[in-house]
Amino acid sequence: MKIRQGTDDMVERYLDELDAALRGLPPEVRRQMVEDVAGHIAEGRTGLDPLDEAGLRSLLDRMGDPEAIAAEAGIGMPLRLERHVDAWVPWLLLFGGVVGYVVGGAGPAPLSLVVGVVGWLGGVVALGSSTIFSMRDKLLGTFVVPGGLLGLFVLATRPVAICGSSSGGPGRPTVEQCVGGTVLPPAVGVLAFVALLVLPFLTAIHLEHVRRRSSQRRSPSGQVA
């Protein structure tokens, strides 16, 4: 009786290990798979003496390591499915904001900026919900540079500052006045220009590279080509 208890414990331990290894599957799929394996073991045990510990060990060996069953179920190998929209992600992030800004009127009114941001957010949502990009790619795509080329476009299309200086006469300070536009020190302006132009392009190229590599990994014909 004590040995029977021991063999039952072995089965229970095996099923517990399997259940733990399958963590990550939808609960219903996981429950059903453990149930199927439990049924298989019960079926195998009908041909065994209930006290036959060696026979049970052989049966569990033939079942295989719970980790191997979990690997076959896709645990540890996240399912990466490419959707049509994934091909648009890099370009939505890069140009979505600009397109939205232009559609919104491209003017100084807040509406055009809001539409621009919405255009870029479309890319962010598509990126966030994709399964082919890693968390690092998602953070890069979202924060380098927010809005894509929108920032550069807004700066470039704002009215140019018109500056003039006037002297109040001998002994009085010269006063410089500017009307409209944005005034930045030249060094800051050049840096901002490069950052707003180059970084969004580099990010888009990186995301496109990740997407193509993922696509080739999944497609056997891609590997042959």
Added chain:
Amino acid sequence: MAQLRRGTAEHCVLALLHQGERYGFDLARILAGADGLIASEGTIYPLLARLRRNGLVETTWQESTAGPPRRYYRITEAGERSLASFIDYWKVFRDTVDHILGEGSTA
């Protein structure tokens, strides 16, 4: 290679079910007895779950005189179509690979 083995094992299950319905234990014993198709008997269950999820097989519970109730698997219409196209594909694939491997070994 794992993908090739997996796809082939799935269609071997469909081919066995094409002959008539079977239960998991039975399928596992047959496939585990064939070299290189599945890693162990237990790995048949994720494979069967995939086939069921893709609508290629359906299941029913049936009482057994020898033990607990058994889940029987039956091939569906979609499963038959998938099997037929796999058989066509496999013949071409096998001949092509045999041909290339043959050329390689005589070179």
